[in-house]
Amino acid sequence: xxxxxxxxxAPTVDSNPNQREQLPxxxxxxxxxxxxxxxxxxxxxxxxxxxxxGCGKTLFALTYLVNGATMYDEPGVLMTFEEKADxxxxxxxxxxxxxxxxxxxxxxxxxxxxxxxxxxxxxxDFDLEGLFVRIDYAIKTVxxxxxxxxxxxxxxxxxxxxxxxxxxxxxxFAWLKERGVTAVITAExxxxxxxxxxxxxxxxxxxxxxxxxxxEQIITRRLRVVKYRGSAxxxxxxxxxxxxxxxxxxxxxxxxxxxxxxxxxxxxxVPTLDDMLDIGGFFRGSSVLFSGGSGTGKTTFASSFAxxxxxxxxxxxxxxxxxxxxxxxxxxxxIGLDLQKHVDSGLxxxxxxxxxxxxxxxxxxxxxxDMDNFHPDVVIVDPLSAxxxxxxxxxxxxxxxxxxxKSRGVTAVFTRLTSTQELHxxxxxxxxxxxxxxxxxxxxxxxxRRTRGVYLMKxxxxxxxxxxxxxxxxxxGLRVIEGAFEGREEQSFPTxxxxxxxxxxxAAKPKKRPxxxxx
Amino acid sequence: xxxxxxxxxxxxxxxxxAGAPEYLLRLFVTGQTPRSTLALENxxxxxxxxxxxxxxxxxxxxxxEPQMASEAQIIAAPxxxxxxxxxxxxxxxxxSDVNKVLRALDLKPQAAGCS
Numbered sequence: 001x002x003x004x005x006x007x008x009x010a011p012t013v014d015s016n017p018n019q020r021e022q023l024p025x026x027x028x029x030x031x032x033x034x035x036x037x038x039x040x041x042x043x044x045x046x047x048x049x050x051x052x053x054g055c056g057k058t059l060f061a062l063t064y065l066v067n068g069a070t071m072y073d074e075p076g077v078l079m080t081f082e083e084k085a086d087x088x089x090x091x092x093x094x095x096x097x098x099x100x101x102x103x104x105x106x107x108x109x110x111x112x113x114x115x116x117x118x119x120x121x122x123x124x125d126f127d128l129e130g131l132f133v134r135i136d137y138a139i140k141t142v143x144x145x146x147x148x149x150x151x152x153x154x155x156x157x158x159x160x161x162x163x164x165x166x167x168x169x170x171x172x173f174a175w176l177k178e179r180g181v182t183a184v185i186t187a188e189x190x191x192x193x194x195x196x197x198x199x200x201x202x203x204x205x206x207x208x209x210x211x212x213x214x215x216e217q218i219i220t221r222r223l224r225v226v227k228y229r230g231s232a233x234x235x236x237x238x239x240x241x242x243x244x245x246x247x248x249x250x251x252x253x254x255x256x257x258x259x260x261x262x263x264x265x266x267x268x269x270v271p272t273l274d275d276m277l278d279i280g281g282f283f284r285g286s287s288v289l290f291s292g293g294s295g296t297g298k299t300t301f302a303s304s305f306a307x308x309x310x311x312x313x314x315x316x317x318x319x320x321x322x323x324x325x326x327x328x329x330x331x332x333x334x335i336g337l338d339l340q341k342h343v344d345s346g347l348x349x350x351x352x353x354x355x356x357x358x359x360x361x362x363x364x365x366x367x368x369x370d371m372d373n374f375h376p377d378v379v380i381v382d383p384l385s386a387x388x389x390x391x392x393x394x395x396x397x398x399x400x401x402x403x404x405x406k407s408r409g410v411t412a413v414f415t416r417l418t419s420t421q422e423l424h425x426x427x428x429x430x431x432x433x434x435x436x437x438x439x440x441x442x443x444x445x446x447x448x449r450r451t452r453g454v455y456l457m458k459x460x461x462x463x464x465x466x467x468x469x470x471x472x473x474x475x476x477g478l479r480v481i482e483g484a485f486e487g488r489e490e491q492s493f494p495t496x497x498x499x500x501x502x503x504x505x506x507a508a509k510p511k512k513r514p515x516x517x518x519x
Numbered sequence: 520x521x522x523x524x525x526x527x528x529x530x531x532x533x534x535x536x537a538g539a540p541e542y543l544l545r546l547f548v549t550g551q552t553p554r555s556t557l558a559l560e561n562x563x564x565x566x567x568x569x570x571x572x573x574x575x576x577x578x579x580x581x582x583x584e585p586q587m588a589s590e591a592q593i594i595a596a597p598x599x600x601x602x603x604x605x606x607x608x609x610x611x612x613x614x615s616d617v618n619k620v621l622r623a624l625d626l627k628p629q630a631a632g633c634s
Contacts, residue, residue, distance in 0.1 A: 053598075074549035111589050113594060114592045115594065119606075119607060119608055119609050120608075120609045120610075120611060121609070121610045121611070121619050121620070121622065121623035122606060122610075122611055122612050122613035122616075122619070123610055123611070123612040123613070123614050123615065123616040123617075123619040123620050123623075124557075124558075124561075124615035125554055125612055125613050125615070126554070126595040126596065126597065126598075126611045126612040126613070126615055127549075127554070127595065127596055128594060128595055128596070129549045129581070129595070129596035130547065130581060130588050130594045130595050130596045130598060131590045131594045131595075132581065133581045133585045133593075134585070134588045134589050134593070136585065137585035137586060137588070137589065138589075138601055156596070158594070159594075159595070159611075257577070370611035411537070
């Protein structure tokens with residue numbers, strides 16, 4: 001799929017692509033992008049970055065250039081056709097790029113090429129030597145290895161004689177190749193073709209398409225490698241992210257179901273819950289869902305899980321989508337769970353944001369990046385239900401999230417708010433197929449009293465208790481009460497100390513059925 | 520052959536020390552390529568015929584002075600830039616289409632061409 005080769009130019013193809021000498025690549029330093037292209041852009045060749053207005057072409061190109069100068073010791077030239085040098089510098093500054101500083105250090109040369117139709121009169125034959133001379137001069141000034149032409153197509157608006165222009169562009173790209181600079185050419189998306197002026201005709205080594213979609217006022221940016229001659233590449237549309245940390249592309253790795261299996265068992269932090277599973281906990285690297293109505297303690301279970309991880313010396317990343325980290329830390333203190341000390345020790349990190357702030361893709365991209373930075377062993381997503389949208393889209397997001405987590409061998413804990421009505425709706429069934437263990441938390445009404453019951457809906461790969469067990473949240477933590485829930489333990493409220501079986505009230509009531517009724 | 524030196528060349532007809540000329544033109548060429556040579560011949564001819572005594576023509580070889588190309592926003596070669604009188608105009612090409620050159624210089628095209 002990836003290697004598009006025309007038959008005549010590929011005499012050395014052999015059967016094993018791994019044996020074949022890899023096309024030399026120039027890393028862009030753009031997170032994720034170098035991954036999906038197996039190393040970056042084709043070295044010494046021009047690549048085309050195209051897309052509609054506002055899709056991030058210029059930023060992509062700028063990031064490539066600045067990273068080259070700062071990370072790879074490859075100076076670069078920016079030929080900008082649309083923005084003046086100082087405008088470019090201002091825009092770049094918003095991403096934290098110091099173009100002026102890099103220019104002063106002779107790491108980047110910027111030349112603004114103004115093309116003003118109204119000034120130009122054509123009389124007779126011409127060529128674009130003026131542009132060539134400028135590019136050549138700029139390249140020599142900084143000894144450039146990289147060049148960005150943004151947006152070369154502006155020439156089409158300034159020059160009428162497109163026959164000459166096209167011939168000259170062809171010559172330009174051949175010349176750039178000859179000089180061995182790795183060029184990025186940006187171009188506007190055209191109707192029915194990749195670019196408005198057919199730039200893809202000239203730049204055929206690598207074509208990247210950027211695209212931005214808005215759905216329910218949430219913007220998602222996507223990137224696709226349309227073509228990469230002589231190299232394999234990911235063919236999906238990858239979401240990418242532009243924020244104060246620059247651009248990052250989220251590779252939805254071809255993880256599929258080929259996750260590596262991580263051995264071992266992890267505790268949920270609630271020993272009495274672990275006891276319900278015959279292996280004494282959850283499988284490391286599996287995904288665990290706590291679902292239940294409001295006030296059933298989903299966050300408490302999740303926090304216990306997080307604290308247990310930190311206790312073991314593992315790193316835990318907590319994605320909080322509903323409560324602020326401070327709030328979670330404070331609330332957990334009420335059950336005697338000190339999260340702050342784990343935050344202080346650096347083992348527990350919170351990443352809080354409102355789900356509606358970004359599109360799903362963005363969330364995935366951010367989560368991916370956070371995980372890249374922190375390398376957690378355990379990830380908490382609290383709650384999943386904060387994501388709203390069409391079922392298929394949420395399902396898709398979850399699937400990728402789960403894949404993302406599993407491919408890293410991370411133990412994932414999700415919480416999800418469910419109302420009783422939707423307990424068995426399509427949504428939950430969709431989730432069920434993605435997760436390995438599902439712990440159901442329910443408000444139960446037993447003998448006229450509200451109490452809480454926990455039960456394992458499923459736990460892949462292990463036998464587990466089928467009982468509905470009562471659990472209590474006390475000042476000393478969460479505790480699941482052993483044995484089948486029979487309605488004996490009435491004092492399931494946080495303020496009341498743990499109940500003894502010999503409670504006075506129990507006597508007053510007749511014993512109920514061995515399992516609780518659920519309504 | 521006339522653009523050996525990168526230095527500005529004053530074409531004939533410039534009034535000596537008589538203040539600023541009415542027309543200030545700068546021709547950007549690329550060495551002595553046929554197109555550059557032709558453009559220089561053409562612009563000289565046009566100036567002599569239409570602007571005699573009122574113009575100053577400077578020639579810049581961007582191969583010799585590449586930074587000038589950037590400063591003057593040159594893309595194509597050859598290019599004549601009409602600096603004075605305003606507004607600024609760029610005439611690109613070998614200047615073989617005289618009428619277009621004249622129009623860009625705000626001069627009346629001559630019906631019968633120029634020779």
